[in-house]
Amino acid sequence: xxxxxxxxxxxxxxxxxxxxxxxxxxxxxxxxxxxxxxxxxxxxxxxxxxxxxxxxxxxxxxxxxxxxxxxxxxxxxxxxxxxxxxxxxxxxxxxxxxxxxxxxxxxxxxxxxxxxxxxxxxxxxxxxxxxxxxxxxxxxxxxxxxxxxxxxxxxxxxxxxxxxxxxxxxxxxxxxxxxxxxxxxxxxxxxxxxxxxxxxxxxxxxxxxxxxxxxxxxxxxxxxxxxxxxxxxxxxxxxxxxxxxxxxxxxxxxxxxxxxxxxxxxxxxxxxxxxxxxxxxxxxxxxxxxxxxxxxxxxxxxxxxxxxxxxxx
Ligand SMILES: [Zn+2]
Ligand SMILES: [Zn+2]
Numbered sequence: 001x002x003x004x005x006x007x008x009x010x011x012x013x014x015x016x017x018x019x020x021x022x023x024x025x026x027x028x029x030x031x032x033x034x035x036x037x038x039x040x041x042x043x044x045x046x047x048x049x050x051x052x053x054x055x056x057x058x059x060x061x062x063x064x065x066x067x068x069x070x071x072x073x074x075x076x077x078x079x080x081x082x083x084x085x086x087x088x089x090x091x092x093x094x095x096x097x098x099x100x101x102x103x104x105x106x107x108x109x110x111x112x113x114x115x116x117x118x119x120x121x122x123x124x125x126x127x128x129x130x131x132x133x134x135x136x137x138x139x140x141x142x143x144x145x146x147x148x149x150x151x152x153x154x155x156x157x158x159x160x161x162x163x164x165x166x167x168x169x170x171x172x173x174x175x176x177x178x179x180x181x182x183x184x185x186x187x188x189x190x191x192x193x194x195x196x197x198x199x200x201x202x203x204x205x206x207x208x209x210x211x212x213x214x215x216x217x218x219x220x221x222x223x224x225x226x227x228x229x230x231x232x233x234x235x236x237x238x239x240x241x242x243x244x245x246x247x248x249x250x251x252x253x254x255x256x257x258x259x260x261x262x263x264x265x266x267x268x269x270x271x272x273x274x275x276x277x278x279x280x281x282x283x284x285x286x287x288x289x290x291x292x293x294x295x296x297x298x299x300x301x302x303x304x305x306x307x308x309x310x311x312x313x
Contacts, residue, residue, distance in 0.1 A: 018204045021178045021188065024167045024217035030061035036282040040289040050289055053310050055115040056160050059106050063164050068098060070169040078177040085182040087191035091215050092140045096165025100135050103127065103161035123153045143215065145307060159309040166190055166216035185228055187213035188220055193306035194270065196283040197228055201275040212283035214309045227263035228270050229305040235264025241293050257281050258290045260297055268305035269297055284310060
């Protein structure tokens with residue numbers, strides 16, 4: 001028999017008991033990602049690139065621990081974002097102060113490292129020669145996903161420096177200042193596209209799907225039945241490497257740690273990495289290492305919804 005809820009119980013039902021937003025944990029974010037990249041590189045067809053990416057992310061870890069604490073957010077910024085359903089600090093208009101120093105330190109740490117492809121030496125020279133205004137312009141191009149051909153190889157290095165600055169700032173935010181942004185398919189902190197989504201385990205977030213920002217590493221919740229690109233709830237399916245046939249969401253062979261989530265409405269796909277299958281999955285690292293799945297998807301009607309920040313193509 002159904003009983004009538006008391007006012008206090010109704011309020012309790014209204015309260016979400018898992019985090020809507022997970023801000024990055026700087027102490028472990030880059031360290032765990034680097035370890036995952038090294039693990040995935042073993043015997044991999046693109047092992048050299050994954051090892052280079054691991055070295056890049058290790059440098060990010062060193063630099064994040066030295067990054068200056070960002071200035072506290074002005075109350076009016078949070079109020080305006082919340083009132084208009086806008087991201088808190090849209091990335092291109094809010095480049096992190098000091099990101100250019102981070103880039104120079106990153107280049108200094110990686111210069112001559114055995115894991116860095118020799119072909120990048122001209123890129124290092126090119127970046128070192130750019131003045132502040134040119135670097136900011138390049139950063140905005142990279143964030144918009146459209147660096148020119150000559151800057152393509154520089155993009156992962158620029159993005160790595162920007163990620164340190166953006167993640168440092170996101171990590172310092174009071175979580176209650178993060179607005180509900182529209183559309184909910186963009187990062188509520190910096191307005192960037194998610195690189196992939198992740199099914200988390202453990203703690204209050206366990207069993208929930210989060211979209212992972214490729215720029216500031218903030219994660220925000222989205223129910224699994226929705227397309228992470230157009231929010232459609234119709235025609236969302238999963239496709240993995242081990243079962244090349246698409247299966248409906250919820251009925252997929254979820255024994256695979258990385259699946260492509262496809263949408264018949266917007267004809268895009270984005271990967272879902274599943275901690276229930278492998279607790280060490282990382283949205284950026286596992287997306288990068290599952291290029292074979294992207295090749296398989298290249299033969300379908302679905303195109304990638306957004307790029308990987310560490311990939312120079
Ligand atoms: Zn973000
Ligand atoms: Zn869609």
